[in-house]
Structure formats: structure tokens, C-alpha cells
Amino acid sequence: MKQKLEQIWSQDYLNTLPPSIKERGFNYSVNDAQKDILITGINPSFRDGASLGNCNFDFQHILLDNGYDRYWSSLKKIIHDQEKILI
Numbered sequence: 001m002k003q004k005l006e007q008i009w010s011q012d013y014l015n016t017l018p019p020s021i022k023e024r025g026f027n028y029s030v031n032d033a034q035k036d037i038l039i040t041g042i043n044p045s046f047r048d049g050a051s052l053g054n055c056n057f058d059f060q061h062i063l064l065d066n067g068y069d070r071y072w073s074s075l076k077k078i079i080h081d082q083e084k085i086l087i
Contacts (some may be wrong), residue, residue, distance in 0.1 A: 001028055004055070009054070025054035037079055 005026045014022060024046050029039075036078075062072050 001031070002054075006054070023052050025052065027054070028056050029059045030056050032057075039075060039079075 005028060009026055027046070062069075063076060065072075
């Protein structure tokens, strides 16, 4: 996954992105198994003061966190069933 994203982000057409978006880089979820749902976007979870550049995360850690998050909490409600984890 990371290699494919790096290939995409090295293309010249990405120079047309606003610098504030391009410098954030890409952020992707580590995924070791096939899933039924793909959540994608231009890193809307980016926070002021966050590190710039490419990174990844494990959504299972986010899913198990019971704290409120302005971005992830609404997505967790959509994909999480109290009886069964969908992701």
C-alpha cells in the first residue's frame, strides 16, 4: 500500500495541489485483511500542530478508544455495532 501511495504522490500533477494540502502528505490505515468498507479522504483528520508528511495508523486502535474525537467518533458510530465489530 505505502509503495503505491508513494508512487501516486510522486507524480507531477500533484504540484497543482495547494501547498498546505501537499505538505500534509498521505495518511493511510494499516490493513492486513480484506474489509467490507473503505473510508477515504484528503486527510480530514489532520490536526493543527500535527506532524507533516506521510504516515499511517491502525484503525483498530481508534475503534477501541472510547474517548470522543470530532472526526473519528461519527465514523465509529457508522461502522461499529455493539454486538459485533464490523471492521
